[in-house]
Amino acid sequence: MDQQIVIVGAGHAGGSAAAMLRQAGWTGGITLIGDEPIPPYERPPLSKAWLKGEATAESLALRPAAFYPDSGIALRLETTVSAIDRAGKAVMLSGGTRLPYDILILATGARARRLPIPGSDLQGVLELRSAADADALKAALRPGARLAVIGGGYIGLEVAASARALGAEAVIVERESRVLARVACPLLSQFFHDFHVRQGVAIETGVQVEALTGTRGMVSGVRVGDGRVVACDAALVGVGAIANDDLAREAGLACANGIVVDLAARTDDPAIYAIGDCTVRPLPLYGRTGRLESVPNALEQAKQAAHAICGKPAPAPEVPWFWSDQYDLRLQIAGIPFDTAEIVVRGDVSAGKFALFHLTDTGVVQAVEAVNASMEFMGGRRIIARRKALTRARIEDLSVSMQQLAA
Numbered sequence: 001m002d003q004q005i006v007i008v009g010a011g012h013a014g015g016s017a018a019a020m021l022r023q024a025g026w027t028g029g030i031t032l033i034g035d036e037p038i039p040p041y042e043r044p045p046l047s048k049a050w051l052k053g054e055a056t057a058e059s060l061a062l063r064p065a066a067f068y069p070d071s072g073i074a075l076r077l078e079t080t081v082s083a084i085d086r087a088g089k090a091v092m093l094s095g096g097t098r099l100p101y102d103i104l105i106l107a108t109g110a111r112a113r114r115l116p117i118p119g120s121d122l123q124g125v126l127e128l129r130s131a132a133d134a135d136a137l138k139a140a141l142r143p144g145a146r147l148a149v150i151g152g153g154y155i156g157l158e159v160a161a162s163a164r165a166l167g168a169e170a171v172i173v174e175r176e177s178r179v180l181a182r183v184a185c186p187l188l189s190q191f192f193h194d195f196h197v198r199q200g201v202a203i204e205t206g207v208q209v210e211a212l213t214g215t216r217g218m219v220s221g222v223r224v225g226d227g228r229v230v231a232c233d234a235a236l237v238g239v240g241a242i243a244n245d246d247l248a249r250e251a252g253l254a255c256a257n258g259i260v261v262d263l264a265a266r267t268d269d270p271a272i273y274a275i276g277d278c279t280v281r282p283l284p285l286y287g288r289t290g291r292l293e294s295v296p297n298a299l300e301q302a303k304q305a306a307h308a309i310c311g312k313p314a315p316a317p318e319v320p321w322f323w324s325d326q327y328d329l330r331l332q333i334a335g336i337p338f339d340t341a342e343i344v345v346r347g348d349v350s351a352g353k354f355a356l357f358h359l360t361d362t363g364v365v366q367a368v369e370a371v372n373a374s375m376e377f378m379g380g381r382r383i384i385a386r387r388k389a390l391t392r393a394r395i396e397d398l399s400v401s402m403q404q405l406a407a
Contacts, residue, residue, distance in 0.1 A: 002028040005309070006091055006099060008081045008247070009107030010034025012043060013276030013298035015062045017105055018073050020306035031074040031099065033081060033091075036130060039065060044295060046134040047158040048325050051141060052165050060131070084251040086269055103271055105305055106248055106259060110241035110277040110293060115150065119212030124219035124234045128155055129241070140234035143167030148222045148232035150209055152179030154324045156238040157192060160201045161326040171202040171230055173222055178205055185343055188356060188369050192326070195352070199327060204230070241293060243278045256280050258291045263317065264308035265301045273309070275301035284317045285384065286338045286366070294322050319381045332377035335367035335384040344395045347373055355380065363389035379406040 005021065007014045010032050018032045034040070041060040049055035068075045080094040090100045112127035114120060126137050137159070141147065145168045149156040152174035160170040172179065178189040179196075193203055208225040212235060221229040243258035254260040254268045258280035265273045265281070276298040280291050300318050307315055324331045329352065337358035347354030355376035358367040364387055368380030379402035383390070394400055 003102040004029040004031065004100060005103045005105065006101035007032045007105040007107055008091065009109055009244075009276070009278075010036065010040050010075070010077065011107060011109050011276065011298075012040065012062065012295055013109070013302055014105070014107030015040025016299055017107060017275060017302040017305055019063065019067070019071070020302050021309065022071050022073070024306045024310035024312050026306070026310050028102070029074070030072065031076060032068070033076045033079050033093070033099075035078065035080045036132070037078050038131065039063075039068065039075060039077070041131060042295075043129075044323075046131065047128055047155055048162055050131075050134050051138050051159070051162040053138075057131075081247060084247055084272075086251055086272070089271060101271075103273070103309055105265075106267075106272065106274040106278060107276050107298075107302075108244035108247060108274075108278045110243050112237065113240045113242050115209065115212075115237055115239065117209060117211050119214055119219065120237075122212055122214040122219040123217050124214075125212055126234060126236050128159065128236065128238065137234075137236060141166045141168045145169070145233045146171070146231060148173060148230055148235040149238060150222065150235060151238035151240070152176070152181070152203065152205070153183060153238055153240070154180070156236065157196065157326055158324060159236055159238070160196060161199070164199050164201060165327075169200070169202075171204065171232070172196070173207050173209060173224065173230060174203070174205045175208050176205065179203065184369065185337070185356060185358070187343065187345070187349070188331075188371075191349060191352075191371070192329075192331075195327070195329065241277065243280075243291060245278055248274065248278075260289075261301075263304060264314060265305040266308060273305040275305055283320070283336070285319065285387070286336060288338070290336070292320055294320070296321050319384045321377075321381060328372075330372055330374075332370045332374065333367065334370075334377055334381040335365070337367040340366050342392070344392045346376060346395050346398070357390065357395050359390070359392075363391060365390055375402045379403065382406040 040062040045055045081091045083092040147163045147170045149172045152172045163170040180189045211223045213221040223229045245255045245259045248259045249255045259274040277293045322333045340358040341361040344357040353372045355370040355373045365383045370377035
């Protein structure tokens with residue numbers, strides 16, 4: 001009998017793993033289990049093109065619907081897994097069905113962090129992790145409506161930009177002293193803060209949210225620490241995400257703010273792999289581990305798992321990268337700024353076309369944050385992968401091309 005692979009989670013990571021397994025030569029069974037009613041789709045456009053009506057369900061789909069039956073992939077939608085029986089090598093489905101596996105891949109993703117404050121259960125208090133979430137948010141972004149965005153991270157800024165494009169008002173409420181405080185350097189934070197303000201977004205930083213207030217069960221305001229109430233017609237909570245590692249923890253797998261895996265995406269059970277937002281993984285370029293929430297990471301780990309399962313050579317480690325689109329700005333980030341000593345600006349910040357190079361005390365480039373500067377981003381990825389050191393003067397000199405810097 002053919003060996004069976006069960007993939008729990010039909011998001012970007014799980015859907016990609018199923019396809020990559022077939023590409024890598026897996027001929028056994030593949031069952032892909034998802035709790036949503038639709039096949040795997042792209043999530044980054046949910047805060048941008050989908051909200052603005054520039055994307056369709058077909059354009060979001062990772063692959064055409066016919067791909068799954070044509071590839072011999074059993075797709076089980078609107079189905080959840082309640083438990084893993086490691087000894088019996090089976091998963092228990094929500095309806096009570098027991099589904100055996102030879103190899104299990106956990107691609108359970110992450111869930112939005114909730115605010116443990118009064119009023120968080122009011123109607124109109126929204127989050128953004130799924131297509132259904134995006135539809136609810138889209139309905140709230142009518143012209144003239146006022147959206148309160150709790151949390152000034154990338155999702156919050158992207159949604160604020162989409163709200164303005166749709167004619168809605170937006171106010172961002174952030175408890176830290178600046179937007180993007182946990183994911184960007186102060187210079188980049190200030191650039192995006194100023195750009196959003198010029199587009200009509202109100203931004204309040206250093207503000208603690210105490211409660212959400214409502215009228216007849218519908219949210220109408222955000223009460224902050226000084227007693228003020230910021231009026232709104234809807235509120236988006238974007239204060240981070242929590243890895244969905246509950247199944248793994250209950251099954252006794254090693255977890256540490258995510259499912260612990262190696263560079264083959266393998267857990268401490270040789271029959272179980274984990275990929276995507278739910279994992280804590282090695283970051284070999286930086287000599288540490290971490291949890292990366294990004295499509296590139298989901299794809300890299302899907303490839304790692306598929307190659308390991310199919311006996312293919314391990315893929316080379318990739319430089320982590322991320323992106324965010326806001327208005328006509330494209331931010332592309334290569335690498336992670338661990339252990340950096342200085343930041344060097346290449347280009348013109350005031351013109352909205354620049355890159356920030358994060359260097360160690362020996363000049364090694366750890367990360368590059370590029371705004372409307374795709375050549376710096378692409379060159380930066382090559383430089384980071386090679387662990388190359390650069391001088392401030394050479395980075396700042398625009399007569400030196402990125403091709404020369406990366407050579």
